[in-house]
Structure formats: C-alpha cells, structure tokens
Amino acid sequence: MMKTGGRVHITYTVVVFVTLASLDNAAIALLPNMVLPVSEELGVSEGAVGAITAVVILVTALTAVGWGYWGDRSSRKRLLLYGTAVWAAGAFLSSTAARPIGSCSHGRPSRRWDSARSRPSASR
Numbered sequence: 001m002m003k004t005g006g007r008v009h010i011t012y013t014v015v016v017f018v019t020l021a022s023l024d025n026a027a028i029a030l031l032p033n034m035v036l037p038v039s040e041e042l043g044v045s046e047g048a049v050g051a052i053t054a055v056v057i058l059v060t061a062l063t064a065v066g067w068g069y070w071g072d073r074s075s076r077k078r079l080l081l082y083g084t085a086v087w088a089a090g091a092f093l094s095s096t097a098a099r100p101i102g103s104c105s106h107g108r109p110s111r112r113w114d115s116a117r118s119r120p121s122a123s124r
Helices: 005-040 046-073 074-098
Strands: 109-116 120-122
Touching: 005 046, 005 074, 046 074
Parallel strands: none
Antiparallel strands: 109 120
16 A cells, blocks of 8 residues: 555656546547548538537536536545546447437438548448
C-alpha cells in the first residue's frame, strides 16, 4: 500500500491525472478529422456537424464549472471516480452504437473507408 502524501503516491496521482487528461484531449482532437466522413454518412452539411460539435464543447466547458465547484465542496476522490465512470460509460456506449441499415443514407450509397486504397469508397 502506498503511503498517502509520499513521493510515490504523489507521482502516481500526477501520472493518472495526466493520462486521463491526455485521453480526453485525444478524443476532442479527433473531432475535426471526423467532420467530413460523419456529414457524408449522415447526409447533413459539414456546418451542421460543426455546430453540434461546438455545442458539445460549449456544454463541456460550462459543466466544468459545476464539476470544479463540486470538487471544491466535496471529496475529489469520489468526484474523480464518478466522473471517470460516467466518461467511460459514455465512451463505451458510443463505441457500441449501431445504425440501422439505410437509416441515414437517404437512398444514397453509404460511404465507407476502404483501407486498402486509403480513400473513401461507396459500399453496396
């Protein structure tokens, strides 16, 4: 067991925080690269996808104030546990989302990534 407040405990805590922050920043950094494929797949404009992305980032920034207040007024350990659990559950649920066949293509062929040719191709 690590001694609370010891050098190893502090180093471990910093490494965990930096790792979690890096994962969050990596997830946000993926968004600009996904705008065109997502807009094509859903049949909406790039502007609409950008607007939704902006709303998500704005809501995240605004709720950060509440998370910070809660962290100052209660147990940060519990807050980190709950926040990480909610984030992990959301990430997992996002990865399992399925689109019913033909629900978003509006009668057009769906665009899928063809890794062999490294460019988008129409699927049939």
